[in-house]
Amino acid sequence: MTETLLLIGILALFGVGLYGMMILHNFIKLVIALQILTKTAVLAFVIAGEMNGQIQLGQSLALTVIVADTMVAVVGLALAVQVRRHFGTLDIRALSTLKR
Amino acid sequence: MEFLPLLIGSVAFAVFAVRAVRLLHAALWLAGVSILISLMLYRLGAWEIAIIELSVGAGLVTVLFVFAIAVIGDEAVSVRSLTPKSLAAALTAAVLILLCLFLFPLPVEENPTVQVETTFAVSFWQDRVLDALLQVMLIFAGVLGVMGLLDDPKPRVAASSAAQAENTAPHDEESIADSHLEEERV
Numbered sequence: 001m002t003e004t005l006l007l008i009g010i011l012a013l014f015g016v017g018l019y020g021m022m023i024l025h026n027f028i029k030l031v032i033a034l035q036i037l038t039k040t041a042v043l044a045f046v047i048a049g050e051m052n053g054q055i056q057l058g059q060s061l062a063l064t065v066i067v068a069d070t071m072v073a074v075v076g077l078a079l080a081v082q083v084r085r086h087f088g089t090l091d092i093r094a095l096s097t098l099k100r
Numbered sequence: 101m102e103f104l105p106l107l108i109g110s111v112a113f114a115v116f117a118v119r120a121v122r123l124l125h126a127a128l129w130l131a132g133v134s135i136l137i138s139l140m141l142y143r144l145g146a147w148e149i150a151i152i153e154l155s156v157g158a159g160l161v162t163v164l165f166v167f168a169i170a171v172i173g174d175e176a177v178s179v180r181s182l183t184p185k186s187l188a189a190a191l192t193a194a195v196l197i198l199l200c201l202f203l204f205p206l207p208v209e210e211n212p213t214v215q216v217e218t219t220f221a222v223s224f225w226q227d228r229v230l231d232a233l234l235q236v237m238l239i240f241a242g243v244l245g246v247m248g249l250l251d252d253p254k255p256r257v258a259a260s261s262a263a264q265a266e267n268t269a270p271h272d273e274e275s276i277a278d279s280h281l282e283e284e285r286v
Binding site for chain 2: 002004005006007008009011012013014015016017018019020022023024026028029031032033035036039042043046047050055056057058059060061062063064066067068069070071073074075077078080081082084085090
């Protein structure tokens with residue numbers, strides 16, 4: 001019962017992050033939506049390890065995801081700062097040069 | 101049922117983070133999501149992961165978000181959709197339905213073989229050495245990212261424009277001298 005509840009919560013969090021990734025067009029808000037998705041992955045790894053009896057493996061993978069998640073946030077924020085300096089906006093539609 | 105308030109709170113904070121108008125508020129709601137997820141991890145028995153998530157996810161990442169927002173300005177963002185909201189909602193629902201088809205009914209083992217004899221540290225440092233190396237590489241990538249975050253292009257632009265001015269000045273003098281020679285010939 002607890003695992004089912006946790007998985008439903010994980011699916012809800014995943015849905016919020018995915019929906020945010022699709023509708024948002026601000027660079028920093030996109031990074032925030034990506035962070036929600038990766039935090040969902042961390043929780044899912046730990047719960048999957050608990051369910052399959054491989055607790056340590058799930059926790060190791062969760063730690064790797066946390067590190068990767070942090071680095072994605074850092075690189076994404078650096079990109080956002082540089083985009084703001086060069087284009088004057090955080091709107092990702094301004095980055096598209098294919099229309100010009 | 102002990103996880104229900106934490107789950108509802110984390111989903112609500114995530115919705116607030118996505119729908120927040122100001123960037124700083126969105127970053128703070130995201131920190132709230134991270135805190136609640138670390139509480140859930142602690143309740144699940146993953147104490148090390150909970151502490152790391154709390155310190156890195158709720159601490160370091162939030163500080164980086166606040167720093168970046170302070171650098172570029174906390175502008176109000178419109179929640180206007182990039183793709184049609186109905187299409188985004190339909191795609192999200194389709195993905196969630198597919199995930200539910202994969203996940204349920206849960207493949208829970210009757211008698212899971214719990215590896216009690218190994219600890220997290222032993223499993224991570226001995227069995228998952230490649231993960232540790234990968235994390236070192238990722239941390240180096242993050243350091244480069246921080247350098248990009250702190251890099252200020254203005255002095256470079258000023259220096260390059262000064263160098264261009266120096267390069268063009270002698271060229272102009274040469275062209276002026278050439279024009280004088282041509283006038284003398286005429």
